[in-house]
Amino acid sequence: MSIIDLTSMGxxxxxxxxxxxxxxxxxxxxxSDYCYQCAKCTSGCEAHKLLELEPHKIVALLKxxxxxxxxxxxxxxxxxxxxxCRERCxxxxxxxxxLFALKNMAVASGKQIPGNYTAMxxxxxxxxxxxxxKNITTRDNxxxxxSDLGLPEISKPTDPTKFQMMLSKLAVEKV
Amino acid sequence: MKSYVLYPGCVMPTEQYAYEMSIRExxxxxxxxxxxxxxxxxxxxxxxxxxxxxxxxxSARNISLAEKEGLDIFAPCPMCHLALSESKRILDSDPxxxxxxxxxxxxEGLTYEGKASIVSIxxxxxxxxxxxxxxxxxxxxxxxxxxxxxYGCHLIRPSEIGRPDDSENPQKMEKILEAIGTKPLDYxxxxxxxxxxxxxxxxESALTKTGQKxxxxxxxxxxxxxxxxxxCHRQYDSKQIKAGETVAAKLEVPVxxxxxxxxxxxxxxSDKLGLDLNLSPVxxxxxxxx
Ligand code: SF4
Ligand code: SF4
Numbered sequence: 132m133s134i135i136d137l138t139s140m141g142x143x144x145x146x147x148x149x150x151x152x153x154x155x156x157x158x159x160x161x162x163s164d165y166c167y168q169c170a171k172c173t174s175g176c177e178a179h180k181l182l183e184l185e186p187h188k189i190v191a192l193l194k195x196x197x198x199x200x201x202x203x204x205x206x207x208x209x210x211x212x213x214x215x216c217r218e219r220c221x222x223x224x225x226x227x228x229x230l231f232a233l234k235n236m237a238v239a240s241g242k243q244i245p246g247n248y249t250a251m252x253x254x255x256x257x258x259x260x261x262x263x264x265k266n267i268t269t270r271d272n273x274x275x276x277x278s279d280l281g282l283p284e285i286s287k288p289t290d291p292t293k294f295q296m297m298l299s300k301l302a303v304e305k306v
Numbered sequence: 307m308k309s310y311v312l313y314p315g316c317v318m319p320t321e322q323y324a325y326e327m328s329i330r331e332x333x334x335x336x337x338x339x340x341x342x343x344x345x346x347x348x349x350x351x352x353x354x355x356x357x358x359x360x361x362x363x364x365s366a367r368n369i370s371l372a373e374k375e376g377l378d379i380f381a382p383c384p385m386c387h388l389a390l391s392e393s394k395r396i397l398d399s400d401p402x403x404x405x406x407x408x409x410x411x412x413x414e415g416l417t418y419e420g421k422a423s424i425v426s427i428x429x430x431x432x433x434x435x436x437x438x439x440x441x442x443x444x445x446x447x448x449x450x451x452x453x454x455x456x457y458g459c460h461l462i463r464p465s466e467i468g469r470p471d472d473s474e475n476p477q478k479m480e481k482i483l484e485a486i487g488t489k490p491l492d493y494x495x496x497x498x499x500x501x502x503x504x505x506x507x508x509x510e511s512a513l514t515k516t517g518q519k520x521x522x523x524x525x526x527x528x529x530x531x532x533x534x535x536x537x538c539h540r541q542y543d544s545k546q547i548k549a550g551e552t553v554a555a556k557l558e559v560p561v562x563x564x565x566x567x568x569x570x571x572x573x574x575x576s577d578k579l580g581l582d583l584n585l586s587p588v589x590x591x592x593x594x595x596x
Contacts (some may be wrong), residue, residue, distance in 0.1 A: 136530060147357075147359075148464070150359065154358075155583075161446050169457050173351065177498070177499040177501070177515065181511055181514060181515065182383075182508070182511060189556075200420055207509070208355070208507050209504070209508065209511075211502075211503045211504050211512075211515070212354070212355075212459070212460075212462035212497055212503050213459040213499040213537070213594060214460070214464045215459070215463065215499075217463070217464045218463045218464050218465060218473050218474075219465075221415050225464075225585045226520055231354055231355060231358055232358070234355040234356070235355070235356065235357055235358050238356050238357065239357075244356060245507040246506050246507030246508070246509075247505070247506040247507065248353065248355065248356050248506050248507060251352060251353055251506060252353055252356055252357075255348045255364075256312075257349070259347035259348060259352075260320060260347065261316040261317065261320070261348050262316065262317075262319060262321070264319070264320045264321075265320055265321045265581060267323065269582040269583055270582055270583070270584065270585055270588075270589075271582065275317070275323070275580075275583070276588050277323065280323050280325060280327060281327075282319075282323060282326060282327065282330075283342055285314075285319045286314060286319070286342065286343060286344055286346040286400055287345070287346065287347065288345055288346075289344055289345045290414065293413050293414045294347065295406055296413045297363070297367070297410045297411065297414060298360065298363075299412045300410055300413070301357075301359060301360055301410055
């Protein structure tokens with residue numbers, strides 16, 4: 132199985148997009164009711180000063196249904212998932228969840244996945260982990276691995292084929 | 307002695323070995339037995355931006371594996387702990403979703419039941435083991451080191467999911483650090499994010515976040531910076547020099563895992579705690595003493 136299965140525009144992706152669409156419209160309904168644009172989310176946003184993300188504007192754009200505009204923007208990928216916006220919103224709106232849904236939608240619509248996400252995803256699909264075990268270097272430049280350090284063998288999926296079967300279904304199944 | 311399945315996640319067991327080593331050394335001394343289990347995968351949290359359903363299923367899968375042992379789960383990585391806790395919360399309150407996820411898990415002969423609790427590093431140290439027990443074991447004087455704590459965003463937010471400490475004024479790390487004879491002090495940047503999750507797509511910005519916080523910590527004269535998250539530690543310790551470059555500062559802040567400092571205080575040798583794996587200048591603290 133390859134990354135294509137998760138990101139292609141194929142028939143199978145329709146269901147995934149439906150699911151994300153549902154999620155987005157649910158968020159849209161809740162938000163139109165509750166968000167009063169106080170911008171408290173933006174005032175504490177970790178990505179605001181450095182990368183100009185304004186979560187209250189993301190919410191406002193969602194309210195107006197400008198989803199395509201957002202999934203085509205790099206801005207949604209500047210969120211660092213600190214959850215401060217969700218924690219601090221006086222109206223229990225969670226801009227971070229809107230951003231997750233938008234990023235999921237961008238991927239499901241075949242937009243390019245930025246940076247290393249593709250490699251991370253591929254690694255999870257093939258070995259079950261974000262990355263394989265590394266040799267690391269000590270402060271005085273000696274190379275060490277898990278067994279040098281007396282650590283047991285790493286825990287990872289024992290039957291990769293079955294594990295991949297589960298994941299491939301997930302990417303296509305409507306849930 | 308209470309037993310937990312150790313859920314290691316990805317970052318700790320593939321490169322942040324000092325965290326794993328110190329965890330495996332410290333908890334048995336505190337009468338906690340850690341049980342290893344084969345077959346775990348990523349918790350899914352780091353790829354939530356790509357596919358949230360995938361994260362949910364991966365977490366459910368890991369919980370169901372551990373449930374086979376009939377034990378609760380200890381997830382030392384705050385990101386894993388959040389992913390597993392959130393997944394549990396969704397599946398325990400939404401029978402339709404649970405059914406769907408179990409459908410996927412059936413391929414590997416697994417079933418999510420929802421019996422296991424998910425325990426974080428602070429739940430375990432502060433609420434389950436308790437300060438008194440830690441105090442009793444503390445023997446090596448830590449010279450009132452002036453320490454700054456870094457909880458990591460995922461350990462304290464979102465509180466709606468159930469987090470081990472207060473989202474705006476967490477103090478459990480401070481209480482633990484006081485118990486072993488150090489002097490933790492609050493500072494204005496305490497809740498700032500390390501930026502670690504941006505490593506995937508905006509690595510320079512991630513390092514800038516790291517550098518900005520650490521620079522403030524250095525300016526305020528702290529002796530050491532203490533964390534509990536392998537993602538954060540990778541930023542503050544492993545990448546400290548590069549992080550310094552982003553803010554044009556020469557950073558020389560000793561960064562240690564909470565469990566490493568606990569281990570030192572309990573008299574465990576620095577070798578066993580992986581202290582030579584810290585790339586930040588921990589020698590400055592003169593805590594070595596093999
Ligand atoms: S999402 Fe919440 S914090 Fe942000 S503007 Fe709306 S009401 Fe205010
Ligand atoms: S979760 Fe994202 S949008 Fe929300 S405050 Fe943090 S960086 Fe900003």
